[in-house]
Amino acid sequence: MADVAKAARVSTATVSRVMNTPEMVTEEIRERVHSAIQKLKWVPNATAKSLRTSRTHTVGAIMPTLDHQNFARIVQSLQTTMAVEKYELLVGVTYYNREVATQQARAMVDKGVEALVLVGADHPDELMQLLEEKGIPFVLLYVAPGSAPGRNVIGYNNYQAFVTMTEHLLSLGHRTFGLIAQDTSFNDRARARQEGVRTTLAEQGIAIRPRHFIEGEWKFEDGMKAFEKIMRTDDPPTAIICGNDYLAIGCMLKAREMGIDIPGDVSITGFDDIDLARLLQPGITTMKVPDELVGEMAGRFFIDVLRGKGGQLGEVPAPELIMRGSTSRPKPN
Structure with a gap:
């Protein structure tokens, strides 16, 4: 800093102001200091600064x-x-x-x-x-x-968000549901989402059959595996609620492989509204956050x-x- 100050013909305090509060220094002095910095290839020592300022x-x-x-x-x-x-x-x-x-x-x-x-x-x-x-x-x-x-x-409120999604599917006339959810370990958001789905269905006297519920990882491949497992049961659901868009996209991809029509054979929902959710055909019904x-x-x-x-x-x-x-x-x- 002393070398920069000498080259710019200013004090070290002025160099500090140019670096930290440039609005307090005239444009002409700022240009001189920055020119000296560039010429000398000076880089401020952040560690030294933090020791001095405790910041x-x-x-x-x-x-x-x-x-x-x-x-x-x-x-x-x-x-x-x-x-x-x-x-x-x-x-x-x-x-x-x-x-x-x-x-x-x-x-x-x-x-x-x-x-x-x-x-x-x-x-x-x-x-x-x-x-x-x-x-x-x-x-x-x-x-x-x-x-x-x-x-x-x-x-x-993650709970309320999945109440809203479940009510939407109920309003369409669905009565048999699948749920593909993220692991709830160390994930209070995933727990709240599951509770939102189950509570809303219970109010209508509906429960998700154990064979139609899968909890695990959250990526595309996990959605594909879960979808195939659920849809190969003897009585597959007419709607599957996914804990996020990645799982829902995995369902869509596997459905295409299996020749299952979306939404004709089964409706799929996601959550998050990532870019790919709107780019797929058909686009995914989801919640934008x-x-x-x-x-x-x-x-x-x-x-x-x-x-x-x-x-x-x-x-x-x-x-x-x-x-x-x-x-x-x-x-x-």
């Missing part, structure tokens, strides 16, 4: 996976929002493993993250205690307001908190039912 300007985000389009969208939105205020984002992936989540959180705390984003409310006590002991603000994403008292949450908004809200909250402004959490719109060609009335008996 790292780094926020952590621990995601279950980045293979899912919606989690990738959240990371992109969060990073874009934080970057405006010159915060960097450190990303970790748990692969839906509670122990890995705690390890990732501890590693990020050791690296000096000033805040942390987590997905869901289903986290080990050890992880929560770590963040509280260190005084690190955190936000739980995809958690319905009021469902995790004392926690900062951003999300919507506001992923970019969730990431943006988390970023804005942290910016306010880290500036000492307290931080406000706004409301996330409820998932929107998107009706496409994968659902219709069942064939008459």
Whole structure:
């Protein structure tokens, strides 16, 4: 910094202002400093700066996976929002493993993250205690307001979303259902979705037969395997509710292989509204969720908190039912 200041004929304090608060410096001085930086190929030492200021300007985000389009969208939105205020984002992936989540959180705390984003409310006590002991603000994403008292949450009601989807299929006249769901271990969202389906059906005196229920992984291939297993039973359902679009797309692909008409023989629904859900023929009936908004809200909250402004959490719109060609009335008996 001293070399840059000398080359630009300014003080080191001025160089610091150009790097951190450029609006406080005239355009002519900014140009001189940046010219000197370029000529000397100087890169500020972030580690030294954090030691001096006790600030790292780094926020952590621990995601279950980045293979899912919606989690990738959240990371992109969060990073874009934080970057405006010159915060960097450190990303970790748990692969839906509670122990890995705690390890990732501890590693990020050791690296000096000033805040942390987590997905869901289903986290080990050890992880929560770590963040509280260190005084690190955190936000739980995809958690319905009021469902995790004392926690900062951003999300919507997964239970109600699947009530809405199930009611839609009931309104079409379906009475025999299949359910292909994600593993509920370390996944409170998946549990809430299953409960939404089962409770809504029970109110109509309907239950999902055990042979028509499969819980497991969440990708295309898992949907294909589950669909084939369910549809090869003696009494296949007329509608299959999937926990996400990946499973639903897998069902669609396997149906095509098996010569099963969608929606003529069986209706299929998903959740998330990933891009491929609308590009398939027929398109998949699903629920659209506001992923970019969730990431943006988390970023804005942290910016306010880290500036000492307290931080406000706004409301996330409820998932929107998107009706496409994968659902219709069942064939008459």
